[in-house]
Amino acid sequence: MELESKGLALVVDDDEMIRESTKILLELKTVNYQVVMANDGSEALVKISELAEKREKLNLLFTDLRMPGKNGLEVARFAKSKYPYVKIIIASGNATPEDVKEAEEIGIVAFLQKPIDVKSFLEFVRKL
Secondary structure (H helix, E strand, C coil), X not given: CCCCCCEEEEEECCCHHHHHHHHHHHHCCCCCEEEEEECCHHHHHHHHHHHHHCCCCCXXXXXXXXXXXXXXXXXXXXXXXXXXXXXXXXXXXXXXXXXXXXXHHHCCCEEEECCCCHHXXXXXXXXX
């Protein structure tokens, strides 16, 4: 029995390997998101705007914190302005307490430490 799609997820990371591996995990049948990717924060803002213009629903945003151009907090804030219900996961290997506090104020569902444990990540996103 195949699970119903959980909807659309946007994966944003300037590291291609992380972007591609996150896409693969989110597309697994046990998780079942359709995935769109962006190489950095600036591209993510464009993709979010395009999705909103087409009235497509964005269900999940997975973003790196530190990227060239716009950072993950800026992407998260913009995504929430267009999609107040979107679930947001921010990942970072070097977040400050201020970053975590700001992310919580934006309303993210998780702040994950890189490197991300695959098993824990899958268990978490299945529950969303």
